[in-house]
Amino acid sequence: MQFSFEKQKRRHLYLGYSLLFLIAALFVYGTYYITGHALIWHLDGANQHLPLLQHYQKVLKAFLSHPFKPLEQWSWHLGLGGDTFSVYSYYLIGDVFTYLVLFFKQSQLVWAYQLLIMMRLYFAGIAFIYFARHFNQLSTKAIWCGTLVYLFNAYLLYSNVAQPFFTLPFIIFPVIIVQLERVLQGGSAWPLYLAFCWMLISNYYFAYVMGLGAMIFVVVRFLVYYRHEKFIDKLMKLGQTTILALLTSAVMLVPEIYATLNSTRSASQFANGLKVYPLYYYLALPSQLINGGNRDFYFWSALGFCSLAFFALVYIFLQKNYPLLKIIFALSLAMLLLPAFGAIFNGFMAPSNRWTLMLCLPVSLACAILVQNLQKITPKELKVFTASLLGYLAVIALTYYFQSDERLFIPVIFLIIFWAVIYIINTSQVKNASGILLTIVLANVCLNAVYFEAPYNGGYSNEMLDLGSYQRLTKRRYDGLEKDLSTQKDFFRVSTLSQNYFFGSDYHMYNALNDPQYYLNSYYSLQNKYVGNFSLIMQNTQYESNIPLGQVSDRTILNDFFGVKYLFMRINQPNAKKIPYGFSLDKMTQQQADPNGKASLAVQTRRYRNQNTFPLLYFQDKVITQKESRYWTASQKERALAKGVYVNRKAALGLERIDQTQLKTQVIRVPYQLISSRGNQVSSFDLEKADKNETYQLVLDRSKLPKNCELHVEIKGIKYTPYTLKKQVEIEQKALTNDLSQGILAQNTRLAYYKYLRYHILQGTPDISYTLTVTSPYGSEKIKQPDQSALSFYKQVSDGTLNLGIFKQKIPNTLTLTLSKLGHYQFSLEVIALPFGRDYQKDVSQIQNHRLKEVKFTTNKVQGKITTEHPGILTSTIPYSKGWEAWVDGKKVAVLKTNHAFVGLKLTKGKHKIALHYRVYGLDLGKKLTLLGLTLALVLCMFEYWLKKRAAS
Numbered sequence: 001m002q003f004s005f006e007k008q009k010r011r012h013l014y015l016g017y018s019l020l021f022l023i024a025a026l027f028v029y030g031t032y033y034i035t036g037h038a039l040i041w042h043l044d045g046a047n048q049h050l051p052l053l054q055h056y057q058k059v060l061k062a063f064l065s066h067p068f069k070p071l072e073q074w075s076w077h078l079g080l081g082g083d084t085f086s087v088y089s090y091y092l093i094g095d096v097f098t099y100l101v102l103f104f105k106q107s108q109l110v111w112a113y114q115l116l117i118m119m120r121l122y123f124a125g126i127a128f129i130y131f132a133r134h135f136n137q138l139s140t141k142a143i144w145c146g147t148l149v150y151l152f153n154a155y156l157l158y159s160n161v162a163q164p165f166f167t168l169p170f171i172i173f174p175v176i177i178v179q180l181e182r183v184l185q186g187g188s189a190w191p192l193y194l195a196f197c198w199m200l201i202s203n204y205y206f207a208y209v210m211g212l213g214a215m216i217f218v219v220v221r222f223l224v225y226y227r228h229e230k231f232i233d234k235l236m237k238l239g240q241t242t243i244l245a246l247l248t249s250a251v252m253l254v255p256e257i258y259a260t261l262n263s264t265r266s267a268s269q270f271a272n273g274l275k276v277y278p279l280y281y282y283l284a285l286p287s288q289l290i291n292g293g294n295r296d297f298y299f300w301s302a303l304g305f306c307s308l309a310f311f312a313l314v315y316i317f318l319q320k321n322y323p324l325l326k327i328i329f330a331l332s333l334a335m336l337l338l339p340a341f342g343a344i345f346n347g348f349m350a351p352s353n354r355w356t357l358m359l360c361l362p363v364s365l366a367c368a369i370l371v372q373n374l375q376k377i378t379p380k381e382l383k384v385f386t387a388s389l390l391g392y393l394a395v396i397a398l399t400y401y402f403q404s405d406e407r408l409f410i411p412v413i414f415l416i417i418f419w420a421v422i423y424i425i426n427t428s429q430v431k432n433a434s435g436i437l438l439t440i441v442l443a444n445v446c447l448n449a450v451y452f453e454a455p456y457n458g459g460y461s462n463e464m465l466d467l468g469s470y471q472r473l474t475k476r477r478y479d480g481l482e483k484d485l486s487t488q489k490d491f492f493r494v495s496t497l498s499q500n501y502f503f504g505s506d507y508h509m510y511n512a513l514n515d516p517q518y519y520l521n522s523y524y525s526l527q528n529k530y531v532g533n534f535s536l537i538m539q540n541t542q543y544e545s546n547i548p549l550g551q552v553s554d555r556t557i558l559n560d561f562f563g564v565k566y567l568f569m570r571i572n573q574p575n576a577k578k579i580p581y582g583f584s585l586d587k588m589t590q591q592q593a594d595p596n597g598k599a600s601l602a603v604q605t606r607r608y609r610n611q612n613t614f615p616l617l618y619f620q621d622k623v624i625t626q627k628e629s630r631y632w633t634a635s636q637k638e639r640a641l642a643k644g645v646y647v648n649r650k651a652a653l654g655l656e657r658i659d660q661t662q663l664k665t666q667v668i669r670v671p672y673q674l675i676s677s678r679g680n681q682v683s684s685f686d687l688e689k690a691d692k693n694e695t696y697q698l699v700l701d702r703s704k705l706p707k708n709c710e711l712h713v714e715i716k717g718i719k720y721t722p723y724t725l726k727k728q729v730e731i732e733q734k735a736l737t738n739d740l741s742q743g744i745l746a747q748n749t750r751l752a753y754y755k756y757l758r759y760h761i762l763q764g765t766p767d768i769s770y771t772l773t774v775t776s777p778y779g780s781e782k783i784k785q786p787d788q789s790a791l792s793f794y795k796q797v798s799d800g801t802l803n804l805g806i807f808k809q810k811i812p813n814t815l816t817l818t819l820s821k822l823g824h825y826q827f828s829l830e831v832i833a834l835p836f837g838r839d840y841q842k843d844v845s846q847i848q849n850h851r852l853k854e855v856k857f858t859t860n861k862v863q864g865k866i867t868t869e870h871p872g873i874l875t876s877t878i879p880y881s882k883g884w885e886a887w888v889d890g891k892k893v894a895v896l897k898t899n900h901a902f903v904g905l906k907l908t909k910g911k912h913k914i915a916l917h918y919r920v921y922g923l924d925l926g927k928k929l930t931l932l933g934l935t936l937a938l939v940l941c942m943f944e945y946w947l948k949k950r951a952a953s
Helices: 013-028 030-034 044-065 084-091 096-103 106-132 140-151 154-162 164-184 190-202 204-226 232-248 250-261 279-288 308-318 323-337 339-345 356-372 379-403 406-427 433-453 469-475 529-537 556-561 634-640 660-666 725-738 749-762 788-793 838-849 923-952
Strands: 037-041 464-466 493-496 564-570 583-588 605-610 617-620 622-624 668-670 672-676 687-689 696-700 709-722 770-776 779-785 800-807 814-819 823-835 853-858 861-868 872-876 884-888 891-893 896-898 902-907 910-918
Touching (some): 013 030, 013 106, 013 433, 030 037, 030 433, 037 044, 037 106, 037 154, 037 469, 044 096, 044 106, 044 164, 044 469, 084 204, 084 250, 106 164, 140 356, 154 164, 154 433, 164 204, 164 232, 190 204, 190 250, 204 250, 204 323, 204 339, 232 923, 250 923, 279 379, 308 323, 308 356, 308 379, 308 406, 308 433, 323 356, 356 433, 379 749, 406 433, 464 469, 556 564, 556 634, 617 838, 617 861, 622 872, 634 823, 660 838, 696 823, 709 779, 770 823, 779 800, 884 902, 902 910
Antiparallel strands (some): 037 464, 668 823, 672 696, 687 823, 696 814, 709 800, 709 823, 770 779, 770 814, 853 861, 884 910, 896 902
């Protein structure tokens, strides 16, 4: 079967597809609507995509109204402040559907966001039809079947709603393949140039994935079809087109590459340290092919095709005419078996098999080929179909023994139906066979979608916000307590207590982009790596690569340092009593009592005001270097933020160092004993947990401690060695044998063995994950090592500082330490008290008095004045980036990195005028390269035109 670029007349091809899409969409999207859910995922949709779309619409309309006004390149609403280009380019700029929001009012954007989700999926089907119609052998109904398989699979059922821009590669990749084939057949490279530019501008991450996929296609296509031809000219044309597209797209790519290399993701471990996947992954993989209701995307191996795909793959491997598809399928299987391939396609980071989006194209094409050749299947091939079906069902049954996944019910039923229909069609005279199969394919994908989404048995709609809830969320986030807070005269940030704000629908408030206040927390795929490094240095247990700060575990000095002036909390929620020092009750809503009079269920929102807020920019005349603070605890480093500023050795020359002896009296180590619940004293340096019920008590020496202490537990150098699978099961069985509380008849050891074995296999035992929990009167704090299947949320955890809250009188007698899993642990543990009294108030007052005065904020600029009595450092909590430029008294000066992560300047004694200006780093170079690319493209185009004209004459 060959590509053909001859013009074809296909009546009703797109019209018929539109009707089929409408029917399927009624089930796919209608299921959400009928069950009262919007197409807004509680995580990325509500925190990233929709808020960003709302904000970007304002930016676009402002630009169209005032095209010569400077564009916002830095926003104080992106966490601590961030580069708008890196965020917009990842989510919005290259998405052509984004610009349709210009036709909607701001009040209509929630509805428009959901409409665009459906439009992207519709045009993904158009893209597949555009690809498939280049095969003359395929009938209209065969193409329709392939299109339904292409659109309605587990990958898109999830990502089309969860991360709408994930649908774009499904639109672009078929176009890329068609234009590559055009060049390979000796056609013009200009359509490929335009397709490459579209790919590169749309989203650099998916451009990377599709670029690798395109390279694999060209290599395999050459080896199979063109190896006997002179290929060097075509290869040169492909290389020239690629370079030209890269140059043309450089205005987007250069800043994006810089932003990625300087993001928290840049230090990720290759494949999360995995050599092979856990056993449960391999057990699930066979059924993943047809499990359209699947939500367990183990390492993003989200296939879930219509059940026809199984027979399509069998058919392709039975034929001699499809070597390209055979190689692609065999190569894809090999890539799915090893984490290294997932990591390579994921930018050499986590082993995420998102590249399987490209596998949807050949699988769907294979389905169309099977439908086209439905009545040509030989009796021998039917026997192979039957044997393959029985073998596949046996494999699924075997894995079901472990996984018991009821979501396989519908796929297996349709698998048998497809076999029966194919058998009947080829043993009886059946009219309109392709039409019958099309109907069954439509029914299969519709029922898969309903089963995937319906709010029963963990359906996906449970993760969607309710209809109208996003609007309520934005209007009543703090029940009106935020309405009188303005940052016009005074720069400050606001935050909440950790895990305190529960809205329902499992929604987590990671971003509040469109609120007028500035927030501490943020949640985006690209985060400033310096802020991430600061968070790790301070051993912030809430650190994630996408969420570098969280609420900094409610630690007092970190809240002060970041300028958190107001803190919102809700009573009867986690950490409601863990208010940092210096925050006093400022305002509250009327308490809503529980109808049954239960005080623990009453609802009230409260606002606390901080008297110790650090300014955004302030002067410090004392410095600390890395060498001096190398062996300090995280609590000492945190306390030192109020006494001086961390700078490099060169910047510290000639400046006064802080008095380190003061830290010894202001950061107090609390003696303790670690006692097992079995009654014996143990050591954290060699701790073996063999009993799942065992806990440990930290018995504290409370003598000679002042009032108002914030209690920290610092844990360092964590090493965890899990038990083997065999030993874990043996321990579980032994525990059951010794447990007579259930009666002497509850001793089914054979069932227990299977139950424990199954549990630990599905958990990936042995794995490196664990949780260390310390519990105090104010609640529990955790250090959590994620499993390697956490993908981009995976991190290697070896330390953490747990904030247990402010104790106004005495600290508690004991704290409880709980280790989540059996195995061997090694770590050092210190209990530290941070007193807040006159010394701290003196340090804070000095910082507040040394603030930058007459501060003015304009687009991408910060200006102010300051008078210094000593030479020192102007420091800030403005995240450091090479995009910042600084002027002191009209002279350009070097920007320093202070406190490991933030913008700073070295100042001499005297009066100074300060100006900071932000420009997207790499944008100027990108513009020049883009101009070069466009010029070369124009020259090359004119040269080709001249050659053609000369040849014609």
